[in-house]
Amino acid sequence: MLRLRRHHYPDHHRRILLRLFHHSTFHPQPLDLPLCHPTYQIWSANTSLGKTLVSAGLSSSFLLSPASSANKKFVYLKPIQTGYPHDSDSRFLFTKLPSLSLRRKFPSSLILSNSILFSSLFAAKSFLSSRDLPFQPEKFNSEMYDLNFREENRISGEEDSSVSELVCKTLFAWEEAVSPHLAAERESGGVVGDSKVIETLGKCLRDGLESEIERGKREILCIVETAGGVASPGPSGSLQCDLPFRLPGILVGDGRLGGISGTISAYESLKLRGYDVVAVVFEDHGLVNEVPLMSYLRNRVPVLVLPPLPQDSSNDLMEWFDESHNVFDSLKNIMLLAYSERIQRLCDMPKRAGELFWWPFTQHKLVPEEAVTVIDSRCGENFSVYQDQKNKFIGQQFDACASWWTQGPDATLQIELARDMGYTAARFGHVMFPENVYEPALECAELLLQGVGKGWASRAYFSDNGSTAIEIALKMAFRKFSFDHDVLVDFLGKDTTEKCVELKVLALKGSYHGDTLGAMEAQAPSPYTGFLQQPWYSGRGLFLDPPTVFMYNSKWILSLPELLYSEIVEHKDIMVRHCSTVVHAAGGMHMVDPLFQRILVKECQNHKIPVIFDEVFTGFWRLGVETTADLLGCVPDIACYGKLLTGGVIPLAATLATNAVFDSFVGDSKLKALLHGHSYSAHALGCAAAAKSIKWFKDPQTNHNIIPERRILREFCIAKVDINHCTPIYVVKNLVHAATLVDDKLWDLDLIQQISSHRTVQRVVALGTLCAIELQAAGCNAGYGSLYAASLLKKLREDGVYMRPLGNVIYLMCGPCSSPEVCSQLLLKLYQRLEEFDKVEEKLKSC
């Protein structure tokens, strides 16, 4: 969460803050959920199946259990209520529990309250007149009436020393007894946004918690009761199960004829949204629906059956509650047990992880148990992280490493992908690829060749990850080169095991193409390639030092290697400086001058050297364009894709090639074919995810960042560069020019410039979805092995930003659909923490 301390801010920040607040209302943070006591969501397979009876039964079982030593609190929240005030589920609990308490001869005292926070105007007037309360027009805003009514009751027990409490709250209410989206549309004069509901619910969940914790141990059980069925729309029209709560759930099923189907389907809709259901409960209608339900659930989720309700609607249900008592006791116990097991597991996870996992790129000795992040779930761009500090809770962290460069989905795409993954696994599982065709693979190949491969690629070769895509690309390029240069005069007449010539790659220093040996051979020596890591590495390439571009001190810098430096003079808009001759930090997010790249490509192609674009990282809008071919103004012979290809849900890679490359493998013998493949080549799930994501990212209906007519993301710089001009100066000049033109940017130019001028910062590259920052560092603080940024990133995690360093280079990464407002929030938080970091570093130096 953003913790702003306004009074600390100098003037030039205030402007930014104001803008941020203006925007931030449209992008609510997902819910922070307290975990210090169990909280459950009550779902239902349909309307009128008795959710509120279940809530009431639970409250009775929890509060009035004779075995309990009282001092308990049951919190019942009804976020959405229609038919109000005639129907009020929170009032049902509030009025039933006293009777039940008397009937059960509950010895302790019981305090009860019932509140209603907001209602539509109609519901408010109706409610107020029914209670002879005055209507206060000032409590009405454009959406809802701020009713904020509370009623109380107290039952004094024999043992007045211990007091139990029932807290009931209705959050939003409408008068008409229809679906909330209809009631809201008709009565509220406008919808009540999801953010408002989430925010209010979050407040209610946290309400009084601090004092509870201070007060010491009081057992609490909290219930959030939904409205209608699991997929019934809420007031905004969003389906209730689509709101990002992810509380564990109880499903109230349907015991009637047809109820098995409805219950199973409702259960599946919840699972398809990542919800856990700890029990199913339903009213008995004599059809033994529990048998097929238990069979379906393989006894992993308990199914409980409530006695039939009396037919007479005037019945006060006291006898029914008596009869149901055991069932509710069981249900309550299941819920309490599931909660404690969950907490135990979450607590144990860091230790278990440290014992069993072997994390890649990780020195385990440097990761103490408390540094391990426990991810309870992901929702769109955010991790839900289990935290056990002063009190236990699930907090939200923006995944600013975009889960290691793969992520694209917003919360909506994630749910779409989940359904597609379910469908594709059911329809295809995996089927082998060679000589076969199936819809997901074909659609994916079509979209690749019409999209990133448009205008040059004719064939799609599938594999599993960037490394394998690169190894395949190398094999293609070797063959094509051999073919073009008569290295192989007669393919089949020759002993193919004999080495004909020594083939090398031409590559850039500082580049990184994956971790398998073949991919590593194509990169220059680095910390990854030494004997310690890769004894078989020899570096089979000619590695060039490229010019790079970045921002420093609010200005664009073109950093040139020595060879090029002599030709360049200073320009008023751009600083040009000598390129560091130090080997680039691997994966250091260096932006290579596109002009240099283009000239290199043309030269290679002139010499019939096949050109491979490694777009594993850069493809699919990562840099603001679908393919970097659009940035460079030239096309390759072969290109590799991975990571964002599937929207970041599942591994899949593709190597695209021209027909000319393909033709060098065509012949009469299988031995001439490309004999490289993986069992899951073109696996259906990956292809289906890719097909959905490729379409989603470029559709302005689903990705508001797309400027369709220009096939670019709204972002701040390079897209407008006229790459047909030939001097590097011009390129960079245009970068600067473009930056001032685009209004609605992913990365706010003001903030980027400020950060680039910060004394802790050496270099900024912000392009597309990436904003990389190299911190000023020297000695062992610089380079890949450096831990220099650790303290800074720890602070940012407290702010809800999950980043991961590459030595002294840190970066923020968002998805192609991320909102510019969220990006600005991230930059701002980063800037604040840089200020702090600076002060600490200064202090350290002065000591």
Added chain:
Amino acid sequence: MLRLRRHHYPDHHRRILLRLFHHSTFHPQPLDLPLCHPTYQIWSANTSLGKTLVSAGLSSSFLLSPASSANKKFVYLKPIQTGYPHDSDSRFLFTKLPSLSLRRKFPSSLILSNSILFSSLFAAKSFLSSRDLPFQPEKFNSEMYDLNFREENRISGEEDSSVSELVCKTLFAWEEAVSPHLAAERESGGVVGDSKVIETLGKCLRDGLESEIERGKREILCIVETAGGVASPGPSGSLQCDLPFRLPGILVGDGRLGGISGTISAYESLKLRGYDVVAVVFEDHGLVNEVPLMSYLRNRVPVLVLPPLPQDSSNDLMEWFDESHNVFDSLKNIMLLAYSERIQRLCDMPKRAGELFWWPFTQHKLVPEEAVTVIDSRCGENFSVYQDQKNKFIGQQFDACASWWTQGPDATLQIELARDMGYTAARFGHVMFPENVYEPALECAELLLQGVGKGWASRAYFSDNGSTAIEIALKMAFRKFSFDHDVLVDFLGKDTTEKCVELKVLALKGSYHGDTLGAMEAQAPSPYTGFLQQPWYSGRGLFLDPPTVFMYNSKWILSLPELLYSEIVEHKDIMVRHCSTVVHAAGGMHMVDPLFQRILVKECQNHKIPVIFDEVFTGFWRLGVETTADLLGCVPDIACYGKLLTGGVIPLAATLATNAVFDSFVGDSKLKALLHGHSYSAHALGCAAAAKSIKWFKDPQTNHNIIPERRILREFCIAKVDINHCTPIYVVKNLVHAATLVDDKLWDLDLIQQISSHRTVQRVVALGTLCAIELQAAGCNAGYGSLYAASLLKKLREDGVYMRPLGNVIYLMCGPCSSPEVCSQLLLKLYQRLEEFDKVEEKLKSC
């Protein structure tokens, strides 16, 4: 499908056939579906939402449309009917259509029929007495009464030259108006199995089709109407949506309050089972439910609204059908269009695939369009393949290449995995692994270390496929070796880019460990490693010639390399012969003598040479045990897993290691850590699939092949070998001995012996889920590039067996849960085709 020609069989086959038929009733083939006309399944979100009204409306729109030139046929099938004979949906159509025909002044003649095939005894008696028909006890078998009643009607039109036809059929009926599983249990004296329903439905779908096709163009529309809701149980208790039909569907939704949720959930249950839904239709209840439904469906699936039904239940609905006419016309048109688009796409797919795909391991020149397999879906072990021969249909082929060695799921596990994939994508998508923990990754690691790694492994390193798992294993082994042998005296004092020593692997000739360069360097020279394929390959190993074991002419053969041969004498039970010195065909399914392996492992470990088990292919029950460590009687330092790890749904690999291996990477610097990783390391979907599959395969509740007390699959040989004895003779003797002991085997020993004695066969290895057969071949017919087996495999595809050769080696592969009966069917089909193949080859030779 099995096409048995009994009269061709010599005596020794008949015995096997009889056994086969005895078993085969328990293992029905999935449905072959005709595609020469549209067939749709009508689903419903709940009972009583008007499925039959929709069917009737469609029949009227299709048959009685004035624009049509008649000569049409509408087939209505109701597989499951309860409440019979009072409720009969097929009779509803049969009786309504004449009235509608008269009302619409349909000019042509109309022939109508209504049949009921099977019913419970109660339903039969009730039906027969209502019609004054005699009860014939002989028509009653243990399950159902073979009613086979048919009624007809004919409406003569003005234009009698053209005749349209309505065919209505109820397949199975019960008297009580409850869920079919209850009715069946109470009335049938036993359940009606899914196989019976599938078989009967298949027969009805194909009924009269041949003559229709001969008769020429008659437009046909076929409707299969389900009972109750989408997930309502059928008579066997299986959910209706779990039966493997995969017909495209129409969903009848719910227009009432709460109906949005029920409709969306029902839709999702269908998608989660791989069903396509082409339209949603529901009765209007004034709640505008279509708006949220269309929004949810993103306008990709049309939503149609029917006018409200009259409240009066005695209403004849004629006016309602008039009012609904346009809606049904639209619905019918949507269905016809979706059908023709689907057929067009299926027809185009081979051509598109040949143009856009670059299949791995495939010489495209050798794959003409007609050789491309169009896979419409997969259900458990079977491909559903689109075929366009005399007539279009979806046929079933057993995936005997187990989709390239990855597959494990039966149809039930596939649906469980689909739900898990949906849940995991929704809950986690992908979250980066290093320094994090989340439930699927942790559970997967726990299961790996308690399972295949039990007793030796302490750490799980995740990657994406077998190749990367091997590259990681090599890096681990290199470090461990360097550590143990003081190759690196001081890790951090040294220049790590400097090459210290030349490290090599010790490996077996004929082995194959993946396609990336590092993995390839660990294999002996082969067609895969030559300059043509892999110019950078040098073969960095010492490659040994191992002894191998196989069956030939009903006897076990131990084939020894020269060095070992001298020590061995003949034994009465076993033939021992000289090992071929020719390099093994790569991937030729050679079984290496386990004793040799074990001695090699011990020797390496004695010399502190780290041992890697490549279990990518062999792990997870592929060879009848969870890990081959159980076969060899020794454990590795490092082992690699992939393929079956996830149950075959998605790529994931794991490299397990001992703590001693892990410790050689622990230190103060990140640069000492293992700097190898992939973005999707331990991706949540893969880990969730693995966790489910690992548990599923070893649970006797879900895998009937497991003999839990012995931790083996029931299979025919090596499991009983006492590997602690030291002579190879003894090992093989035990193989033979064990083969005679286990009764219920995956691969029938009689059949295996017969095949091994067949004159076309050189070698058989049947172990666990694998049965490999090397065909006798010489010259260019032998080896990986050979096309020798092509004609044989083509014939087997006609039999519904999808195999893929490795040159002249062919194999049948099933899953850990496959039934022995299915395996026997496969062997039998193979044997038959070998007989044919032999004759053709003989003929060729004699020419």
